[in-house]
Amino acid sequence: MRRRSLGAILAAAVLxxxxxxxxxxxxxxxxxxxxxxxxxxxxxxxxRAAALAVDEINAAGGVPVKEANAKLKLQLVIGDDQTSREGAVSAVTRLLVEDKVQVVFGGLGSAFGMAALPQIREHAVPYVPTPSTPLFTRTPEMGPDPTKSMVFHYQATGLMQGATIADFLVKEIKPRMAASRPLRIAWMYQDSPFGAELYRGFAERVKDASLAIETVAAERFKVGETDYRSLLTKIKGLNPDVLIPQGFRGETVAAVQQAVVDVGFDLKKTHIGPVCACADDPLYYKDLGKIGQGTTILSLYSTYAMPKGAGFAKWATFRKAYQDKYGTLPGLLGVSAYDVVHIAARAIERAGSLDRKKIIEALSKLEMDQMVLAVQGGKIRFDPKYREAAFVLFVQQMAWDDNVKELRPTIVWPAELAETKYKQP
Incomplete structure (x- = not known):
């Protein structure tokens, strides 16, 4: 028998x-x-909102995980997409390869989330995005995409939002501005999946429901663009009844201000809005200023207003907790992130495991009481065909509040949620 060296014996002992x-x-x-x-x-x-949810869950002891035979605390890991496609790819790579996260979630821009999607699919990690494009879970033709089975979309899609905008305009604005003829609509929207799907949802609803709407302009602008005066001047020459600017918060503020102040849109003759729900943020009401009076915004969460009905009971508690912690109020995308932390925690608890495949399966079967955002039927679930949640949407109208020297919203549609009726400027 061959004799083993002393080093080999010691190494074996250590092992x-x-x-x-x-x-x-x-x-x-x-x-x-x-x-x-x-x-x-x-x-x-x-x-901030995600950190608040993490703190709440951890303060209650964490998430019970059967395979760990323990309650585990949540750890929030941030991936900065730098408001760019390239940044999103780098950030998601770090989250998956270096940080080895169990779930990826959140996001603002559809283009950035879509840029990260190939890495998500390659690593088969559960992904709960909060931007609006339905392409997160669908094909370009808007059919179901089983290759994205790890993605669960928690946001009102552009298709949902665009269709709701069409419904509001034909029911509330047309009788006031174009009772005996088609309502003339001009769109200007961000040249991105986010903007394209909002417009697509609008156009499909107009066509499918044979709405008395004539789209006189559908103009696009680049992400981050700040000067819209040339585009707005072109649109004004078409004499639209409605101008619909769709972009991120800062883009929307600039577009509305330039339309009224620089180009001379008269809100008595041209309604502006509804703008995107993604603009519903404290800075929107502050930055837009008095010229925003009478404009409208589509929402599924309001920074200041409170819809009628029991489905919105959690709003006040959440707002207070957020303001107490951070000294300001949350916007829609913050609320979305807060909800998703709770959704992820519940799915992991149901999975009883940190295994990504088991978490994906748990998300596919999830049914839980709504958190802050109101969903259809009061239960958060992802439909089996598109893996999308269905939200309650409403429209708010802006008015100037002399007490706070900012705009404040009032819910005007639909009637079952409205605080008051829409007022023509």
């Missing part, structure tokens, strides 16, 4: 008593959002 690999003691949730770049303030809202 025989080496401790097993340490079990994971936290659940890592990767927030993919914009912490730098033009959308950084909204990304900070998402970070």
């Amino acid at each position: 025989s008593v080496a401790p097993p690999a340490a079990a994971q003691t936290t659940i890592k949730l990767g927030l993919l959002t914009s912490m730098t770049g033009p959308a950084a303030s909204t990304g900070e809202d998402q970070r």
Whole structure:
């Protein structure tokens, strides 16, 4: 028999008593959002809201995980997409390869989330995006896409929002501005999946429902563009009854201000809105100023208003907790991130595991009481065909509040949620 060296014997002895690999003691949730770049303030809202949810769950003891035989604390890991496609790819790669998160969630821009999607699919990680494009779970033809089975979309899609805008305009604005003829609509929207799907949802609803609407313009602008005066001048020459500017918060503020102040749109002759729900943020009401009086915004969460009905009971509690912690109020995308942390925690608890495949299966079967955002039927679930949640949408109208020197919204549609009726400027 060959004799073993002393070194080999010692090495074997060390290996025989080496401790097993340490079990994971936290659940890592990767927030993919914009912490730098033009959308950084909204990304900070998402970070704050997600951190609030993490703190709440951890304060209650964490998430019970059967396979760990313990309650595990949540750990929030931030991936900064830098408000760019390239930044999103780098950030999601770090979240997946270096941080090894169990779930990726959040986001502001559809284009950035879509840029990260190939990495999500390659690693088969559960992904709960909060931008609006339905392409997160659908094909370009808007059919179901089983290759994206790890994606669960928690946001009102552009298709949902665009269709709702058409419904509001034909029911509330047309009788006031074009009772005996088609309502003339001019769109200007961000040249991105986000903007394209909002417009597509609108156009499809007009066609499918044979609405008395004539679209006189459908103009696009680049992400981050700040000067819209040439485009607005072109649109004004078409004499639209309605101007619909669709972009991120800062883009929307600039477009509305330039339309009224620089180009001379008269709100008595041309209604402006509804603008995107993504603009519903404290800075929107502050930055837009008096010229925003009479304009409308589509929403599924309001920074200040309160819809009628029991489905919105959690809003006041959430607003207070957020304001107490951060000294300001949350916007829609922050609220979305807050909800998704709770959704991820519930799915992991149901899965009883940190295994990504088991978490995906749990998300596919999830049914839980709504959190802050109101969903159809009061239960959060992702439909089996498109893996989308269905939200309650409403329209708010802006009025100037002399007490706070800012705009404040009032819910005007639909009637079952409205605080008051729409008022023609």
